[in-house]
Amino acid sequence: MATTLPRFELRSNRLHCQGHWTARHLASVATLIQRQRWPAGAIVIDLEGVARIDTAGAWVLERLRRSLVAAHHEVTFHKPSAEAEKLLELARTQGAESDQLPHGRRIGALEALGRQALESLRNALGLLDFIGDTSLAAVRLLIHPGRIRWREIAHALGEAGHKALPIVGLLAFLLGIVITYQGGVQLRLYGASIFVADLVGLSMLRELSPIITAIIVAGRTGSAYTAQIGTMKVTEEIDALRSIGIPPLELLVLPKLAALLIALPLLTVYADFMGVLGGMVMANVQLDLSYTTFIDRLQDAVSVKSYLVGVGKAPVFAVVIALIGCYQGFQVSGSAESVGRRTTISVVQSILAVIVIDALFSIAFSYLDI
Amino acid sequence: MNDDATGKEHVIEARGLTMRFGNKTVHENLDFDISRGEVVAIVGGSGSGKSTLLREMTMLQRPTAGSIRLFGQPVDALNERQRMVLRQRIGVLFQNGALFGGETVLENIATPLQEHTRLDRLLIEELSAIKLRLSGLAIEDGLLYPNQLSGGMRKRAALARAMALDPELLFLDEPTSGLDPISADALDELVLQLKASLGPTIVLVTHDMDSLWRVADRVMLLGHGRLLAVGSMTELAGSRDPLVARFFSGPRGRAALAAAGAS
Numbered sequence: 118m119a120t121t122l123p124r125f126e127l128r129s130n131r132l133h134c135q136g137h138w139t140a141r142h143l144a145s146v147a148t149l150i151q152r153q154r155w156p157a158g159a160i161v162i163d164l165e166g167v168a169r170i171d172t173a174g175a176w177v178l179e180r181l182r183r184s185l186v187a188a189h190h191e192v193t194f195h196k197p198s199a200e201a202e203k204l205l206e207l208a209r210t211q212g213a214e215s216d217q218l219p220h221g222r223r224i225g226a227l228e229a230l231g232r233q234a235l236e237s238l239r240n241a242l243g244l245l246d247f248i249g250d251t252s253l254a255a256v257r258l259l260i261h262p263g264r265i266r267w268r269e270i271a272h273a274l275g276e277a278g279h280k281a282l283p284i285v286g287l288l289a290f291l292l293g294i295v296i297t298y299q300g301g302v303q304l305r306l307y308g309a310s311i312f313v314a315d316l317v318g319l320s321m322l323r324e325l326s327p328i329i330t331a332i333i334v335a336g337r338t339g340s341a342y343t344a345q346i347g348t349m350k351v352t353e354e355i356d357a358l359r360s361i362g363i364p365p366l367e368l369l370v371l372p373k374l375a376a377l378l379i380a381l382p383l384l385t386v387y388a389d390f391m392g393v394l395g396g397m398v399m400a401n402v403q404l405d406l407s408y409t410t411f412i413d414r415l416q417d418a419v420s421v422k423s424y425l426v427g428v429g430k431a432p433v434f435a436v437v438i439a440l441i442g443c444y445q446g447f448q449v450s451g452s453a454e455s456v457g458r459r460t461t462i463s464v465v466q467s468i469l470a471v472i473v474i475d476a477l478f479s480i481a482f483s484y485l486d487i
Numbered sequence: 488m489n490d491d492a493t494g495k496e497h498v499i500e501a502r503g504l505t506m507r508f509g510n511k512t513v514h515e516n517l518d519f520d521i522s523r524g525e526v527v528a529i530v531g532g533s534g535s536g537k538s539t540l541l542r543e544m545t546m547l548q549r550p551t552a553g554s555i556r557l558f559g560q561p562v563d564a565l566n567e568r569q570r571m572v573l574r575q576r577i578g579v580l581f582q583n584g585a586l587f588g589g590e591t592v593l594e595n596i597a598t599p600l601q602e603h604t605r606l607d608r609l610l611i612e613e614l615s616a617i618k619l620r621l622s623g624l625a626i627e628d629g630l631l632y633p634n635q636l637s638g639g640m641r642k643r644a645a646l647a648r649a650m651a652l653d654p655e656l657l658f659l660d661e662p663t664s665g666l667d668p669i670s671a672d673a674l675d676e677l678v679l680q681l682k683a684s685l686g687p688t689i690v691l692v693t694h695d696m697d698s699l700w701r702v703a704d705r706v707m708l709l710g711h712g713r714l715l716a717v718g719s720m721t722e723l724a725g726s727r728d729p730l731v732a733r734f735f736s737g738p739r740g741r742a743a744l745a746a747a748g749a750s
Contacts, residue, residue, distance in 0.1 A: 139653070140600065140604045140606065140614070140652055140653065141604055141652075143604070143606060144604065144605035144606050144607070147606060147607070147610055148607065171652075171653035172614065172617060172618070173604070173606065173610075173614050173653070176610075176613060176614055177610070180613070200686070203683075203684055203686075204684070204685075207617070207621065207684050207685075208617065211616075211617045211620040211621055212613065212616075213613065213617075213626070214613060215609040215612045215613050215616075218612060218613070218616050218629075219626060219627055219629075220630075221630050450634075451632075451634030452588030452589070452632075452633065452634050453588060454588040454589045455588070
């Protein structure tokens with residue numbers, strides 16, 4: 118179907134319109150027609166040559182008529198088709214210029230800052246509230262241990278723990294390799310290659326494997342918690358649970374919290390092992406340290422205390438990740454878009470919290486001389 | 488284009504349309520035509536494949552076999568670009584509205600205009616406002632987000648978006664489902680009004696007997712994977728075919744018939 122572009126031409130007091138006055142082709146005509154200069158007196162808009170017209174075309178013409186009438190012209194439409202007549206009528210009754218349409222109020226920078234501050238405060242208070250609720254629910258559950266949902270815990274444990282093994286293992290292994298490689302080069306300069314065991318052992322066990330495991334778990338499990346609970350909120354499943362008489366905290370939050378409390382320390386131990394293994398392999402390849410030498414040195418360098426300090430942080434991280442993930446899930450409201458936004462917030466907040474808490478641990482340990 | 492003996496242009500032509508999921512046949516060998524300007528209703532029990540058929544006609548799903556021609560063009564043979572052009576001539580009202588949650592109602596209506604025309608921002612805003620008012624919503628409602636709307640308002644807003652580009656062919660998936668009787672009546676009224684002012688061909692899927700009597704020129708009854716009957720409501724309601732009669736002469740069908748007779 119060949120389309121003919123819309124055109125108009127002013128001859129004396131007659132505006133001849135031609136072609137297809139439809140939304141797809143109207144852009145330039147709509148602008149040009151507003152720039153047109155008009156002779157005094159009555160104007161006739163001749164629509165005889167208009168092959169097709171839609172609401173957009175009709176509104177452009179109606180808008181023109183209004184502006185001409187406002188400038189004291191008399192305006193008539195000449196020979197509109199039956200279709201055009203209907204659409205012009207529609208534009209006349211339903212159309213309004215944009216300056217008469219209501220617009221959303223613009224928010225200034227200061228107001229935005231204020232709103233954001235209030236939002237953060239509300240968020241913090243909400244989280245506090247949520248921690249309180251969850252604690253109470255946990256206490257209730259400990260009083261009636263028969264209501265503990267073992268099946269949910271086992272399922273969450275599989276999701277958060279077992280399925281995270283490959284990625285956590287791979288990352289820790291690579292991290293061990295990188296540390297050994299970077300450190301080994303320096304240590305060899307001083308003929309102190311053997312101390313690479315100290316380097317890998319201490320840095321992995323005390324700092325890196327707890328934090329890297331927590332960050333991975335925050336990214337893959339914390340986000341999943343938010344998305345799951347959030348989606349259930351959107352589809353009213355949370356309300357359904359309440360109305361059936363199942364407390365959502367008991368079914369959705371506590372099993373996840375318990376599972377993560379078990380899974381994260383175990384994953385951390387696994388990451389310790391894989392990280393040191395990576396270092397050991399790299400030391401063997403690059404520095405010609407045999408495995409037995411490496412392990413001997415490791416036993417001297419790394420005390421049980423360093424190991425416990427690292428693994429001891431994991432339950433704290435687990436609680437933080439599970440609580441933030443679940444809390445943000447419950448904060449979802451309305452639409453699917455909100456699920457996405459809350460999931461992002463949950464991951465960012467829990468990673469941030471993990472790093473801040475790790476820093477606090479470091480300070481505390483140095484005061485306590487551990 | 489493909490005209491039949493009556494000289495009417497066919498907007499949709501389906502030939503040998505078959506849809507299977509795995510070894511479950513949804514429908515088999517459907518043949519039907521829909522002419523320009525008609526209001527055709529597709530009815531059938533739950534699971535009879537009404538929505539699947541709608542998805543095939545709106546190019547959202549490929550049939551397993553058979554062909555569909557839209558505006559005379561064979562949909563299978565078109566490339567993605569040509570389909571895009573075709574899609575602009577089609578409007579779809581989804582069952583739950585499917586409004587974009589991150590945009591206001593007015594922005595939702597403006598989306599097709601922004602994507603497919605080069606009109607300036609003010610003009611798009613004004614055109615969206617026309618469609619908004621045409622769908623029976625107040626201008627102020629245009630600033631609301633979809634989750635702030637009631638069910639009836641959401642359907643109206645979605646209808647306004649479907650009508651944004653003045654489509655020649657409008658698909659409505661259960662337009663009155665989930666609405667109270669008053670809102671449902673009002674929505675039927677709105678569909679008739681849109682029909683009168685913008686003149687699209689309308690294909691609707693519905694369960695609503697009252698809707699069928701009020702808006703449909705022709706009804707296609709789907710069941711057992713085939714078209715059980717095609718005809719006007721009066722014809723179908725008088726049918727002696729037990730399968731057809733069961734659908735239209737249940738208590739709801741009779742009540743709707745009585746209501747249609749009374750008005």
